[in-house]
Amino acid sequence: MDIEVIFPSMTSTLQIKGCGFFVKPPGWSYPLHHHHLFEILYCFSGEVVQFVGASERTMRTGDWMLLKAGARHRLENLAAEPYSFLNIHFDVDDPDLRRRLTAADCFLLSGADAAAGGLAEIVARIERLMALSLTDAPSSGPSAKLEALDIDPLRKLELQAAILLIVTSLTAQFAAPQAPAGKARLSVASFKEIDTAHAIEERLRRMVTADSDNSIARIARDLHLSRSQCSKLFTKVYGVSPRRYVSELVLNRAKRLLVTTNRPIEAIALELGFHSLSHFSSQFRRWTGVSPMQYRPKFE
Template structure:
């Protein structure tokens, strides 16, 4: 008698987006200086050789070979090689649209992982693999000329590096390598309020829940509402809504056969054309280009 097999494990649907910008290895001579600036993405730095001094807000952070540094999006900083040796580094700017991961990444203006802690992980191995991918494709061509297999490897190793970095943060807490003026983790009150705002935004995603309306409901000013949310999640409520709408749009396009008018209505857009224009702004593709094409076979 045949026994009917049942699913033993089932994973949730995952349609999150990783954005990788400016991923590269570099070498800077003595006296090199990069002026004060900030990014709209998270910045992750690995000191391969030499030494570099960063000024982050009012803190001075010195990285030596083997150290890692995560800088939160929007934090102003500058960098200098004040030694007599070259400074070699790996650098990547990235963003993820998963609220929980963003919340973990945004808990402080910067986080420093010293060589001793990093060496107990696979970080150096993953960087070596990633460097191998880049060396195979090292030409004068643009990075967009990477083979699709190597693009997948680039994203995979970047995600693995982020995964290990978050693990190390969790294991070693916020007491090491933070700098004297670095902000502490958001208070429980701040986190609770931010989570309540996030819940109301998620529930009202398709009804265009406004920050002003939520702020009024919670007896907060609009600016307080936005500030508390941004402190915990690392992005504004409006950016959060856009990311969640994009995530839901991708899921509906991939997993359903709903017409564009129905998808637009579910997402709170006035029309299918309005949804199509916004989706193209988000992804560079129209919804019909993004949607998988199913070919029938005889």
Template structure:
């Protein structure tokens, strides 16, 4: 079932009650999606090796004991116990013992849709982080928690999977803190650009949340002129700085926010396409459908058939 024939829901999926607020604390919407793949702890013999390969996800490779030689994009890294390797999507890498003796490592592959986090990782040029480095020290406790004896078995249950994801989110939060500290080593000018781009992205996210809550127009304009004016910079400078840090324009980032919310709502059959169109602020369902097809190559109804959460 797609839910198209169900009753029309209110354009805002949030209820705010009636009467006068005495006090209120509003938290930002949290919609980060985390996917985990191929988590394993492995001890191998000295003659073990893994041929060159690549992944579409990030990989954290943590050496527990021994000596591993990892070849990444043509460069060799000698990894000792406690050292951490951070591999990016598309990195071609292979592995073998560094001294012909057994070694043990822990590996996790992940991807997530938080562009601020991915932008920060993208600015890191380092691949090997020694055991004494701030980044390796910072995330070691979360890695240790994941490697507890019962973790793999418990992860087969729903509660166990939730706890595993919670631990990985904590690991990523620690990684964010550590990488952010590394960013402070940039020149003041470069660091200022990064912070400005993050501020622009945060304000765009805030405008998007207002759009989704109140059904404001999600088509045009997306508020970059107002953001630039509030920050005391020109629109052209705002666009240029954002593109330097994120590799895309603010308009493209705004479209991604709209697409992410559209896909999230379409996966829930309780909302008709007409309702979703109203939530996202489009003037009519036809315009929303055309825009969604430009984004994804599929009509909203076709996307829903493939991704509906409920049958």
């Protein structure tokens, strides 16, 4: 018997940038931004709110998040304790893997679901590598910020292997999800399309106020696009139309104001650009199934 089983030839590139451990105090925030690298976040302790596009996701101890390259996001530590986390920025050139990684703007994996995937053991390996490398770094106190640890080639290979295992585990968890109802399945956008879509998104955010003079037609004109081009390009990157995206922004802001302030509902309606309380109430009920008064918490 003569048997040969041969794996295919493989040539691929893994780029890792900004991989490290961080601890940030209560009240810390990171402004709205985007970059052309995929991003992985792991929450060691504390709690942080990730604002990705029009959505809000809360990360708690043990949770993982994978952000698509180009996804526009910001962070806020609204808790009363420090937020400690592992952060990895990376890129890969394998087209099939990139397609799977760009299936949605972000994926959130709970600590309970992550426990079964062996991710804790991989993080422990990275921590060990950091500890070994820190023994060779000059000591400058607990608040010191090192630009980059100097690690030898073998430790560098081990770090790359560990990060690839994390990417593999998360990609398997999030493999080819079904698009949510009403959301288009995204095709892979170019960096230029992503940048243009984010320029559109910046202007759409300004529409969520009563004094905004923006409109989708005006945004398209200012960016030298037809309204159809503007809508198609934005939908390709964000998965929803510009009009629906603005509705999600308005709804999220309305919910936040109703829950976190005691302002009159009519004042909230006017701030969000509604011309009357009845218009706001009927629209809010259509979005949520309840009136603003019913949605607002009642304190005894």
